[in-house]
Amino acid sequence: MNFELSKKQQLFRQMIRDFAEKEVKPIAAEVDEKEIFPLENVEKMAKLGIMGIPIPSSYGGPGGDNIMYSIAVEELSRVCGTTGVIVSAHTSLCVAPIYEFGNEEQKSRFLPKLCKGEWIGAFGLTEPNAGTDASAQQTTAIEDGDSYILNGSKIFITNAGYAHVYIILAMTDKSAGVKGITAFIVEKETPGFSIGKKELKLGIRGSSTCELIFENCRVPKENLLGKVGGGFSIAMKTLDGGRIGIAAQALGIAQGALDETVKYTKERKQFGRSISQFQNTQFQMADLQTKTEAARLLVRSAAFKKDSGVSYSADAAMAKLFASETAMEVTTKAVQFHGGYGYTREYPVERMMRDAKITEIYEGTSEVQRMVIAAKMYK
Amino acid sequence: MCILKEMKIVVCIKQVPDTTEIKINPVTGTLIRDGVPSIINPDDKSGLEAALTLKEKHGAHVTVITMGPPQADAVLREAMAMGADDAILLTDRKFAGADTLATSHALAAALSKMEWDLIITGRQAIDGDTAQVGPQIAEHLDIPQVSYVQDIDYNESIFTVKKKTEEGYQVLEAEAPLLVTVLSSANKPRYMSVQGIVNAIDKEVKVSGVADIEAEESKMGLKGSPTKVHKAFSKGVKSAGQQFEVEEEEAVGIIISKLKEKFII
Numbered sequence: 001m002n003f004e005l006s007k008k009q010q011l012f013r014q015m016i017r018d019f020a021e022k023e024v025k026p027i028a029a030e031v032d033e034k035e036i037f038p039l040e041n042v043e044k045m046a047k048l049g050i051m052g053i054p055i056p057s058s059y060g061g062p063g064g065d066n067i068m069y070s071i072a073v074e075e076l077s078r079v080c081g082t083t084g085v086i087v088s089a090h091t092s093l094c095v096a097p098i099y100e101f102g103n104e105e106q107k108s109r110f111l112p113k114l115c116k117g118e119w120i121g122a123f124g125l126t127e128p129n130a131g132t133d134a135s136a137q138q139t140t141a142i143e144d145g146d147s148y149i150l151n152g153s154k155i156f157i158t159n160a161g162y163a164h165v166y167i168i169l170a171m172t173d174k175s176a177g178v179k180g181i182t183a184f185i186v187e188k189e190t191p192g193f194s195i196g197k198k199e200l201k202l203g204i205r206g207s208s209t210c211e212l213i214f215e216n217c218r219v220p221k222e223n224l225l226g227k228v229g230g231g232f233s234i235a236m237k238t239l240d241g242g243r244i245g246i247a248a249q250a251l252g253i254a255q256g257a258l259d260e261t262v263k264y265t266k267e268r269k270q271f272g273r274s275i276s277q278f279q280n281t282q283f284q285m286a287d288l289q290t291k292t293e294a295a296r297l298l299v300r301s302a303a304f305k306k307d308s309g310v311s312y313s314a315d316a317a318m319a320k321l322f323a324s325e326t327a328m329e330v331t332t333k334a335v336q337f338h339g340g341y342g343y344t345r346e347y348p349v350e351r352m353m354r355d356a357k358i359t360e361i362y363e364g365t366s367e368v369q370r371m372v373i374a375a376k377m378y379k
Numbered sequence: 380m381c382i383l384k385e386m387k388i389v390v391c392i393k394q395v396p397d398t399t400e401i402k403i404n405p406v407t408g409t410l411i412r413d414g415v416p417s418i419i420n421p422d423d424k425s426g427l428e429a430a431l432t433l434k435e436k437h438g439a440h441v442t443v444i445t446m447g448p449p450q451a452d453a454v455l456r457e458a459m460a461m462g463a464d465d466a467i468l469l470t471d472r473k474f475a476g477a478d479t480l481a482t483s484h485a486l487a488a489a490l491s492k493m494e495w496d497l498i499i500t501g502r503q504a505i506d507g508d509t510a511q512v513g514p515q516i517a518e519h520l521d522i523p524q525v526s527y528v529q530d531i532d533y534n535e536s537i538f539t540v541k542k543k544t545e546e547g548y549q550v551l552e553a554e555a556p557l558l559v560t561v562l563s564s565a566n567k568p569r570y571m572s573v574q575g576i577v578n579a580i581d582k583e584v585k586v587s588g589v590a591d592i593e594a595e596e597s598k599m600g601l602k603g604s605p606t607k608v609h610k611a612f613s614k615g616v617k618s619a620g621q622q623f624e625v626e627e628e629e630a631v632g633i634i635i636s637k638l639k640e641k642f643i644i
Contacts, residue, residue: 006580007456007580008576008577008580011453011456011457011460011571011576011579011580012571012573012576014457014571015460015570015571015573015576018570019570047572048570048571048572048573049572049573049574050573053573057574062572062573062574062576062577063574063577064573064576064577068573
């Protein structure tokens, strides 16, 4: 048992924190305010190897690990939730399934460009009538010669519009239930594929969230990911990995809000002294830091299990459940500590509170995480 | 046939406490070093960036060298993660307590056993602010030096160096071998890359002691350091003083009367 980050992971944390402080933090408020997708920073991150951290060099990645990946999302989200989720959705929901379930030809065709940031990745599972009940897919894929013809739509798709590669789930056999769902790699220029309505959101406002529309979209058979009928299993395993990313995002937001609150409560004077000197402040802050640290251990433990190749589904669910609920609690209290100032956009905690909320919802709501955890307990 | 050999650059770096994070113990007046992160000295980091830029433009082999305790390994790994090809750590109890002269003797001894066309150091370290080690190395090795360098480029075996002066800049040309001391304002050092970090961790750092570099022991460490610290003290805190927001003429009058009050004039 060793709770210390390896030297490699420590050096990486130093690098990503430096990058986040100097490149991401200065524009975070503007990214939120004007709903700007931070493309320039994505390009900078790609150059440094941040857009495919756990992928080996044989597929164009830097050969890092999932703990490093979780540190990246945590440190980016500490200053900007938007940037954190762009990296998370790209890596966990597009790069990872191609790496884990793709054939050799698909891996060498897609991974180098995705890891080098020439292409951004996205994932489409959710539909208007298939949210938590993801098996109720209405998008269809009908075999036609050397292709499949996709029809239907997906909603709330992160990175949509900016992504070049989309992992899309569709029904190839309605009679087979979840065994009739198949995964496809759909490229941006595929005829019949278009981007629909862009959502206006409470938080992570710089991240692009749109509808995907498939109208007789012809996807070549070589873009079928995994086996016909194996899509639901791919989607669930992909989301297991994604939950480490979102847990890390929530953790980063919580830590960012705590850092801001420590700074503010030290500076803010009421009744003749700094409000950090009040026991109420200290006790509440101690509880919040303890919860945040517990979330960090859950995130790292889930990432460690993924790196070790053992089952981590419930671990990722626990990490995401606890980290996201902690983020919501920490950011809400952070705003309270800041008082009226915290409610304004002059301080970053109101943005952090808005950003935190989504972590309890996407890639499986808190309720879904509880279902996953309980299912493991009662199996 | 003319075979162009690859340019060899050695960058001397120092691990220093991040002085922007240092706090003063209000009771004892001494520095609190606990928990203060160690970093590559900023001028040295810009020196490394200058070397890596030359490497990208002209091809070069970049070696980083530091003298320090075994923990200084961390800054060498960081330098390799940024793009340096290899690293040397001079570490030995006999180096301990070195002032600038003993440090420059040790580095020069190590450098004299290596091949190089260009040696780069930072202008000065943020923990000592002497700006002496670079120039001293050049003197020991008897090679030309340009200090306070803002920019350096290379073309057909000539280095063109932009040196900052009080009035502006001097542009100088020099042939190898050459030593330059670089300013932190010269560039914005690149970030480590993930790939660089992964590679740097597995790379070997060559560790050398006094015997390995065949240096004269009498010139090393405390023995070789003529600098003696006479007294260390923290600057007394002055009172806030008085402020007057007045017109210029009235201000002159106030200044004169205050100086008279204190019997200065």
